[in-house]
Amino acid sequence: xxxxxxxxxxxxxxxxxxxxxxxxxxxxxxxxxxxxxxxxxxxxxxxxxxxxxxxxxxxxxxxxxxxxxxxxxxxxxxxxxxxxxxxxxxxxxxxxxxxxxxxxxxxxxxxxxxxxxxxxxxxxxxxxxxxxxxxxxxxxxxxxxxxxxxxxxxxxxxxxxxxxxxxxxxxxxxxxxxxxxxxxxxxxxxxxxxxxxxxxxxxxxxxxxxxxxxxxxxxxxxxxxxxxxxxxxxxxxxxxxxxxxxxxxxxxxxxxxxxxxxxxxxxxxxxxxxxxxxxxxxxxxxxxxxxxxxxxxxxxxxxxxxxxxxxxxxxxxxxxxxxxxxxxxxxxxxxxxxxxxxxxxxxxxxxxxxxxxxxxxxxxxxxxxxxxxxxxxxxxxxxxxxxxxxxxxxxxxxxxxxxxxxxxxxxxxxxxxxxxxxxxxxxxxxxxxxxxxxxxxxxxxxxxxxxxxxxxxxxxxxxxxxxxxxxxxxxxxxxxxxxxxxxxxxxxxxxxxxxxxxxxxxxxxx
Numbered sequence: 273x274x275x276x277x278x279x280x281x282x283x284x285x286x287x288x289x290x291x292x293x294x295x296x297x298x299x300x301x302x303x304x305x306x307x308x309x310x311x312x313x314x315x316x317x318x319x320x321x322x323x324x325x326x327x328x329x330x331x332x333x334x335x336x337x338x339x340x341x342x343x344x345x346x347x348x349x350x351x352x353x354x355x356x357x358x359x360x361x362x363x364x365x366x367x368x369x370x371x372x373x374x375x376x377x378x379x380x381x382x383x384x385x386x387x388x389x390x391x392x393x394x395x396x397x398x399x400x401x402x403x404x405x406x407x408x409x410x411x412x413x414x415x416x417x418x419x420x421x422x423x424x425x426x427x428x429x430x431x432x433x434x435x436x437x438x439x440x441x442x443x444x445x446x447x448x449x450x451x452x453x454x455x456x457x458x459x460x461x462x463x464x465x466x467x468x469x470x471x472x473x474x475x476x477x478x479x480x481x482x483x484x485x486x487x488x489x490x491x492x493x494x495x496x497x498x499x500x501x502x503x504x505x506x507x508x509x510x511x512x513x514x515x516x517x518x519x520x521x522x523x524x525x526x527x528x529x530x531x532x533x534x535x536x537x538x539x540x541x542x543x544x545x546x547x548x549x550x551x552x553x554x555x556x557x558x559x560x561x562x563x564x565x566x567x568x569x570x571x572x573x574x575x576x577x578x579x580x581x582x583x584x585x586x587x588x589x590x591x592x593x594x595x596x597x598x599x600x601x602x603x604x605x606x607x608x609x610x611x612x613x614x615x616x617x618x619x620x621x622x623x624x625x626x627x628x629x630x631x632x633x634x635x636x637x638x639x640x641x642x643x644x645x646x647x648x649x650x651x652x653x654x655x656x657x658x659x660x661x662x663x664x665x666x667x668x669x670x671x672x673x674x675x676x677x678x679x680x681x682x683x684x685x686x687x688x689x690x691x692x693x694x695x696x697x698x699x700x701x702x703x704x705x706x707x708x709x710x711x712x713x714x715x716x717x718x719x720x721x722x723x724x725x726x727x728x729x730x731x732x733x734x735x736x737x738x739x740x741x742x743x744x745x746x747x748x749x750x751x752x753x754x755x756x757x758x759x760x761x762x763x764x765x766x767x768x769x770x771x772x773x774x775x776x777x778x779x780x781x782x
Contacts, residue, residue, distance in 0.1 A: 369384070
């Protein structure tokens with residue numbers, strides 16, 4: 273790969289620019305150096321990179337769509353809600369660049385798309401989360417609008433990186449897991465791509481054989497800055513908030529360093545169904561309970577509470593168990609198809625099923641225990657919308673942080689209490705009563721409903737053939753119909769009870 277050689281204007285060390293790069297970070301003095309047609313310029317020192325679980329390294333090579341590339345640089349951004357994400361730069365032949373973003377366990381590869389004069393990109397302030405945007409012939413939905421900060425960098429990058437500069441962006445979701453990003457700088461840039469796996473890139477290079485496995489950051493044992501008690505960060509490279517089990521302080525966990533925020537009141541009569549630190553195996557994957565939230569929603573002056581347990585898997589990252597009115601559900605991030613359905617209507621299509629609106633409201637955090645991957649605190653509020661297709665639910669949460677707004681979508685599936693007990697080795701969990709919003713209906717042998725009309729037809733044939741008494745026919749039909757009719761009535765009652773707490777019940781007019 274062609275490179276332009278020069279000297280670092282800060283320390284004089286040799287410095288090379290990849291063809292097409294605009295800024296390079298000096299390996300010796302960590303200065304960011306920008307180049308123009310005539311000279312190179314020292315634009316300031318970069319901060320130390322935050323340690324993440326990324327498997328990528330500068331210098332690795334690979335292929336994508338039969339085109340070779342080299343990983344030549346990286347920028348770390350500070351997300352407005354806390355935490356960092358990595359953006360890697362892949363140099364392809366002919367001066368073409370790829371942007372590889374890693375955040376919350378997902379890897380997305382994008383390429384810049386030139387915008388013609390006919391394409392009008394909306395202003396940053398005019399876009400709203402959930403709104404629709406046209407890009408060429410494709411339609412996208414806005415999933416996040418934010419202002420991040422360029423935090424640190426290494427290697428080469430194809431744009432004018434500046435330490436501490438604001439980075440205005442809008443993330444968009446299209447059909448078939450296609451996504452796009454608008455970046456608002458001196459001009460507007462558009463990038464389009466898809467989610468990929470690193471294994472699909474055929475990566476190789478010095479040290480790749482060693483790191484060619486899921487990088488697991490060891491749990492960190494730290495001391496509370498408020499009381500000195502010992503606490504454990506199970507995911508130190510991703511956790512942003514943690515509570516001290518000794519003094520009940522809420523602590524900021526920025527890059528594994530703890531700082532005191534405030535002391536939380538001790539919750540009264542708060543019983544955790546799954547204690548923090550509980551380990552188990554659910555749906556074939558190992559998890560540990562690392563966080564707990566007590567949340568509630570107000571409706572007509574009445575509080576409706578529920579509990580959420582944050583699970584961590586070294587393989588899959590974060591998942592949730594939701595405990596609501598003695599019913600359990602397992603929640604994981606939904607695919608891009610759900611993001612495209614913004615939750616604006618009373619019915620949405622997802623994964624081949626039709627989901628009906630069940631509830632809209634505002635969820636408020638009441639209690640916080642354990643560690644979390646965002647800067648959660650008691651009193652935090654988000655707008656919500658839940659759509660159901662039992663035994664599944666799609667949940668939308670709209671949040672705002674400063675200048676940024678985002679929609680988070682999760683897919684939940686109903687879990688029986690017995691399954692929770694078996695998975696996590698706990699006993700005597702409260703048994704469910706009533707009907708849960710996504711509790712599957714009781715199943716009955718389908719052959720019963722097949723034989724029902726057959727038996728009725730046989731009775732009718734006997735009546736016609738032998739001229740039996742009409743009342744005998746009526747009694748016979750009543751006898752063979754009693755059980756199926758009772759079952760159908762029970763199923764109807766079951767569905768009515770499912771919807772009795774919803775303002776969107778299809779049985780409201782009955």
